[in-house]
Amino acid sequence: MSAWLILSGLTAAANLFVFIAIRGRWGRLVPILAAGSLIGTVAGNAVGRRLGLGLLRIGDFELAAASVLAQLAMLAVVLLAALWPSPAPHDDG
Numbered sequence: 001m002s003a004w005l006i007l008s009g010l011t012a013a014a015n016l017f018v019f020i021a022i023r024g025r026w027g028r029l030v031p032i033l034a035a036g037s038l039i040g041t042v043a044g045n046a047v048g049r050r051l052g053l054g055l056l057r058i059g060d061f062e063l064a065a066a067s068v069l070a071q072l073a074m075l076a077v078v079l080l081a082a083l084w085p086s087p088a089p090h091d092d093g
Contacts, residue, residue, distance in 0.1 A: 007061045008045065012038040015070040029081055036073040044069025 016037040020026060048055075048065025056064040 003059065004045075004061060007058060007063075008038065008041050008066070011061075011063065011066050012041040012070060015041065015067055016074070019071060019074045023078070029077065032077055032081075033074050036077040037070045040070035040073030041066045043073070 012034070016030075016034055019033065019037070020030070044066035045062050047069065048062025049060065051065075053062060053065055055062070
């Protein structure tokens with residue numbers, strides 16, 4: 001069980017840093033992206049195990065499926081953040 005936790009954390013962190021490097025900027029979305037990466041990693045591992053993909057497998061951990069779903073989850077976070085309405089400018093007058 002502890003190996004699964006370590007692999008999930010490392011995979012989520014690696015995918016987060018790759019996503020931020022490709023995106024090219026840090027921002028206030030990084031904690032939400034980190035949560036999305038972790039959720040996507042855990043979900044991708046579960047989906048990959050259920051489907052029996054066996055692509056880049058480390059023990060019982062489906063690395064390829066976990067990475068793909070982590071990247072998709074972070075992409076969904078960025079797209080939803082872009083669609084979220086921005087706050088109205090404050091008028092002091």
